[in-house]
Amino acid sequence: xQSVSQHNHHxxxxxxxxxxxxxxxxxxxxxxxxxxxxxPGQHLQLLLKYFSGDPLxxxxxxxxxxxxxxxxxxxxxxxSVQWSDTAEYxxxxxxxxxxxxxxxxxxxxxxxxx
Amino acid sequence: GAGVSQSPSNxxxxxxxDVELRCDPISGHTALYWYRQSLGQGLExxxxxxxxxxxxxxxxxxxxxxxxxxGGSVSTLTIQRTQQEDSAVYxxxxxxxxxxxxxxxxLTVL
Numbered sequence: 001x002q003s004v005s006q007h008n009h010h011x012x013x014x015x016x017x018x019x020x021x022x023x024x025x026x027x028x029x030x031x032x033x034x035x036x037x038x039x040p041g042q043h044l045q046l047l048l049k050y051f052s053g054d055p056l057x058x059x060x061x062x063x064x065x066x067x068x069x070x071x072x073x074x075x076x077x078x079x080s081v082q083w084s085d086t087a088e089y090x091x092x093x094x095x096x097x098x099x100x101x102x103x104x105x106x107x108x109x110x111x112x113x114x
Numbered sequence: 115g116a117g118v119s120q121s122p123s124n125x126x127x128x129x130x131x132d133v134e135l136r137c138d139p140i141s142g143h144t145a146l147y148w149y150r151q152s153l154g155q156g157l158e159x160x161x162x163x164x165x166x167x168x169x170x171x172x173x174x175x176x177x178x179x180x181x182x183x184x185g186g187s188v189s190t191l192t193i194q195r196t197q198q199e200d201s202a203v204y205x206x207x208x209x210x211x212x213x214x215x216x217x218x219x220x221l222t223v224l
Contacts, residue, residue: 034213044205044215090157094213099170101147102213104157 006105021076021108023091033074034092083114118216126222135191135219137206152202196223
């Protein structure tokens, strides 16, 4: 069965700390990978996506993610977080064939203390 | 339109009533998805439309749930005889591969 797993349920950091959120996926074939963010009271927004090519992808607001095929991982990183990064982060995968529906991880709540 | 819009933004209903949730996708995009976000289950796929047909409805949790799409545009998700476990935020998204999401409809079943 297709699944996405996020390692951390709740992460608490101070401003300027570095961030890494783990994501692993289990799929039968080739997938596209995504990170979405949901700020408090707002709807899901796409942070970044990986389809093919350079495994290090850069997204909005200074976020980046690295696709490591051998580890079935797609971890999200940011060198220096800000208070405004407080949000919930969702990793998702979609098969490149068929409906291309998203399978989401459980989400990671990130709290940044000023 | 410029983005995906959904209505109503909030819906409170009594157990056993039927509800209809509406999605207006990005203009011209043929793919449309419904998901729901709930505390217990996280984000779950419900149904996918390509044009007016639904080749994948595998995520609909029961036969009380149905959806249709007309004119390759607006979609309606209908939940019959609502139950408390149907309480969730129902999200609509369009464009395959990137799936831009609408703001959702928060459904509360009392």
